[in-house]
Amino acid sequence: MVGPTASISNLNRADGSASFKCPTTGYDVLGAVNAPIELPTRRDALKPEEATVEVFVKPGTTTAGVGERYIEGILRSVLGKVVLGREKGFPRRGVVITLAIVGGGNVERGDSYLTILPALLHTSLLALLSASVPLSMTFAATTLGVTISNEIIRDVSPRGAKAAASLHALAFSSKGHLLLNESQGRFDFEIWEAVREQALFICQGAAVPSADGDVAMDEEADRTHLDGFIRETVEDQIHSEYNWKVDSV
Secondary structure, X not given: OOOOEEEEOOOXXXXXXXXXXXXXXXXXXXXXXXXXXXXXXXXXXXXXXXXXXXXXXXXXXXXXXXXXXXXXXXXXXHHHHHEOOOOOOOOOOEEEEEEEEEEOOOOOOOOOOOOOHHHHHHHHHHHHHHOOOOEOOOEEEEXXXXXXXXOEEEOOOHHHHHHOOEEEEEEEEOOOOEEEEEXXXXXXXXXXXXXXXXXXXXXXXXXXXXXXXXXXXXXXXXXXXXXXXXXXXXXXXXXXXXXHHHHHO
């Protein structure tokens, strides 16, 4: 299966930016981060000791509506858990994340927004890293669909979501914490537990014990799971930016 593609620092006039494309779902998202900045809001609405995280989702061909406001709330909740807003220069300031759906079509009115959540979350994370916003951890997210026959499908497309019995969007931190758990449809606890286990494997891969008893990540799995993909994307960007320095040593 063809994996996602991503790039960092695409835009010149933003503090940080990134793009993320998932060929399975077809979503292509471009994100920009500006931080820390003065927010054009009431002074009494700002947090006195930490940064205020604002997220804006812009559909490519239509105006933002209720669905975008709903998904902005989910993104704000997840990203607010990982941004270290109490660092120097961030209290009473803003971290503004703008996400534009530039390809793959938009989520139609009445359709589930869970299918696009991973693309939006990964774009946000890479853009925050590009902007050097201090984070307590990184994360990876995926959306799984469960058919009527209880078959679990990875990276559900908008068309596949309509036929699924239930949809589940989960995000796991680099420390193994469950940061996001959004579900739709009918399912029982056994189905959800199976979904959680597969989502954890997709996001973080499998741990392989070494001969001395330590736990190490399998190299092949590290290249395929999403946490490893995020890490490699950042490493490639750092290597390209400092390639001149490495060659001169």
